[in-house]
Amino acid sequence: MDKKKKFTKIQELTYELKIKDVMTKKVVIVSPRKPIYELRKILYKKGISGTPVVTKGELVGLISIEDFIKCLAQGEMNALIEEKMAKKVETLYADEPVVHAVRKFDQYGFGRFPVIKRNNKKLVGIITKGDIIKGLLKKLEIDYHEEEIHRYRASHIFEDIIADNTTLTFQYNVVGKDFNKAGESASGLKRTLYRLGIQPNIVRRASIATYEAEMNIVVFTNGGKLTASVQPHQIKIDASDSGPGIPDIEQAMQPGFSTAPKWVRELGFGAGMGLLNIKNCVDKMTLDSKVGKGTHLEAVLYLN
Amino acid sequence: MTIEEIKEILEAEVITGSDNLKMEVKIGCAADLMSDVLAFAKPGAILLTGLTNPQVVRTVEIADVKAICFVRGKKPDENTIKLAKDKNLILLMTHLPMFESCGRLYKKGLVGLGYLDINKRNG
Structure with a gap:
């Protein structure tokens, strides 16, 4: 298995795999009607730096630790999340190939993108670069190894028999x-x-x-x-x-x-x-x- | 022609294999007799059929046919679908009858098997 071949295989997989196959499906979310101060414990407890804002399953914004710090500095801890969140959010569709996510990470330099359904904007997951790497490795392991090992073992059997x-x-x-x-x-x-x-x-x-x-x-x-x-x-x-x-x-x-x-x-x-x-x-x-x-x-x- | 194009042309529904719609098929083949599929179908073809039992899936697997489109609005049962998933095959279903399905695909440039000789060697 030479290096060049392996690279092509991964490229191929980024087209084959869909975002829904690799994304994290359990997403921490907040409601837009919550006050900013409640963010502290959510972000701290879950060890995350931002979270999608969701109403009735639909993505309405994104709030990050930077927004929280700004409010803290300006004494606006009682403001509602919907007032301070970013409303224009870059998202990805669940049925897009992983290669679109790779491009978007390159383009924006963000740490994560919310994943929504194409037809109704419902939030279905979140994707990080780590998710992509994990997803690719998993697929490589399943696809490649299993069948290749079987084939390699079996196809050399006649050569090994004396x-x-x-x-x-x-x-x-x-x-x-x-x-x-x-x-x-x-x-x-x-x-x-x-x-x-x-x-x-x-x-x-x-x-x-x-x-x-x-x-x-x-x-x-x-x-x-x-x-x-x-x-x-x-x-x-x-x-x-x-x-x-x-x-x-x-x-x-x-x-x-x-x-x-x-x-x-x-x-x-x-x-x-x-x-x-x-x-x-x-x-x-x-x-x-x-x-x-x-x-x-x-x-x-x-x-x- | 890709499976996606076939789906559009036949106004078909994807039963399984939606991850693989970019796959190319070069030849169309239509039959309700599985023996004919075994005897004549070419590798990489799509099969149009009105039969929906699991044997259709087994037959196309053996014949290296990559996709099946069920015509006349017939939907296969769970067993058939599960088997197709296991074998990584694509299943479509159209409400069009066989004749019209074939006609639409042929008109858009999907070719058939050409002249067949029953006594000719397979493969």
Whole structure:
């Protein structure tokens, strides 16, 4: 990870992150109808140097320690906050990207900006430079580290293994007739293959083939197994079940031929494209089936 | 075309993914048959569909499609929305019917998949 790349990533994040993602949401506020002397304990207790002035949730001004000191010097401690506050306040919208806040801090040199909702001026938070740094670090940690570490670890696995032949096997149990979980195996395999550093278009083809095979197991059988065997030169996908079997494989391969029940069609599947689609996604496909015994599909994709 | 532009053109509502409206999609794809999506959709496309079950989300995830716009005012259930959030997908919903949605986007320059061959190799 070189310096230049890291810098660009942070810049990118300042566009991606919204002010509402990094701001402090718990804001100390005062009412405009309070006398100035009450500010003393609020600012002192909370250790802050200024606070938004709010009526019915709406931002009406900003009062700072400087305003307080001025009143103290002029003996106006009983004046109301609304008389002494700054009424023209620079604010930021909650849905603006963080980069706008960065620019505003540069432009005004203030320590903080109140954050309001775009449509109704309601105060929803306050933002400091510290909030921005914290927010960026947090996002960097989550986004970058997690996935990068997974990927780094996994994509070097073949280099670290000393053997004449290496095969990584991933096995998934597919539950029959359960449409809610249908697709989870293919989704899991997709992420795994991606982390292994396999080319995205090969990952995509392997996932589509696996997903179609998974759907067939879900729709037609009471369950089965999906196994992906990854070797440095190829991925082999095995889908096996002990379901009703396919009486005529040639017919089943025809586009549009389907024996799927109505409820499956209503969900957008069973259009008679599955097997053909698998064949079109992989480099080699073999299909074995015995009526009453089950079906075994093997699909191979060559790497590089 | 960005998701934001699509949202304007279709007068659509963003269901999830509002942080990501600047994302570009290059191709439009419309289908109610998920097998067709798997067979023909291109990576980075937006899918217009009338189906709202969680399998739509799973299908587009597998097919590398980045956004879905539900047509005819159909809103997906919580399960579907949650799954889309987990997978970082964008969901929109328009009250326009499928034909009009496609027509508006095509007119504004979003291209389709072109000539399709059912027996051609995918990817």
